[in-house]
Amino acid sequence: MRGVTVRYGDVVALDRADLTAPAGRVCALIGTNGSGKSSLLKAALGLVRPGGGTVTVAGTTPRETRRRARVSSVPQAEQVDVTFPLDVRAVVGQGRYGHLGPTRRLRPADHEAVENALARVGLTALADRTIAALSGGQRKRAFVARALAQEADVLLLDEPFAGVDRPSQDTITALLRELADGGACVVVATHDLAGLGALADTAALLAGGRVVVHDTPEVVLRPENLVRAFGLGGER
Ligand SMILES: Nc1ncnc2c1ncn2[C@@H]1O[C@H](COP(=O)(O)OP(=O)(O)OP(=O)(O)O)[C@@H](O)[C@H]1O
Ligand SMILES: [Mg+2]
Secondary structure, eight states: OEEEEEEETTEEEEEEEOOOOOTTOEEEEEOSTTSSHHHHHHHHHTSSOOSEEEOOBTTBOHHHHHHTTOEEEEOOGGGOOTTSOOBHHHHHHGGGGGGOOTTOSOOHHHHHHHHHHHHHTTOGGGTTSBGGGSOHHHHHHHHHHHHHHHTOSEEEEESTTTTOOHHHHHHHHHHHHHHHHTTOEEEEEOSOSTTHHHHOSEEEEEETTEEEEEEOHHHHTSHHHHIIIIISSOOO
16 A cells, blocks of 8 residues: 545545555554544455555455455444344355356355354354344454455454454454465454554554554554554544
8 A cells, every 4th residue: 555545525534554564464453543444444445445545455456356356354343234134154155255156156165165264263053143143242253254264365354353252352363363374464453452462463553544653563562652643643
């Protein structure tokens, strides 16, 4: 991402933001409420059109990357429509759409990938429930399972740990590390600074819609950097 600006009407949500997130690494996005984390992820997904700058994902445009099913995302909880009447297994099965053949039906290998993903997030027993009938944390795990089943090259997760208990957070953290070790580019917005070292190879600190530091968690968590992001300005 180079010099990317995102506006919602008069609000500048992202202000000439630069970010490089390489394959094989987990990059965390941190910053106060309103600092621009979700807007950055939406720009990477092609869900908002930047008012300036360039976004390249897996070598091409965000839209093309999505069309090729090379990117998968876990949206922030507030952005999820939980009223749709799909069961958990069907939601995870959506991750396989980019893999389907001409029949557009899930084949044995697809079903296997779905069951594996459900098992890895510990949702096998709840797979027949509708997504609306899950708790907030279970729902998060269902969307992580969908991303796993997709076997995408790029994973964009918006606060996957919000409302998730410690064991589930540890499970998701381990899964994301495993995916990065397998070559995926993983970008995760999070408010959990304590878990940053275990989760991420690098952390990008956002403030006022800009990436003000992008370095190892150890460097980014230094007091002088945290003051820049959390001590000044506040919400806009
Ligand atoms: N749809 C929208 N319309 C108008 N302004 C918006 C919209 N979405 C976000 N904003 C504004 O853009 C700025 C950045 O918001 P964004 O959602 O990217 O922040 P964030 O870092 O993800 O915050 P949080 O930690 O609360 O999720 C904020 O000032 C916010 O109020
Ligand atoms: Mg957000």
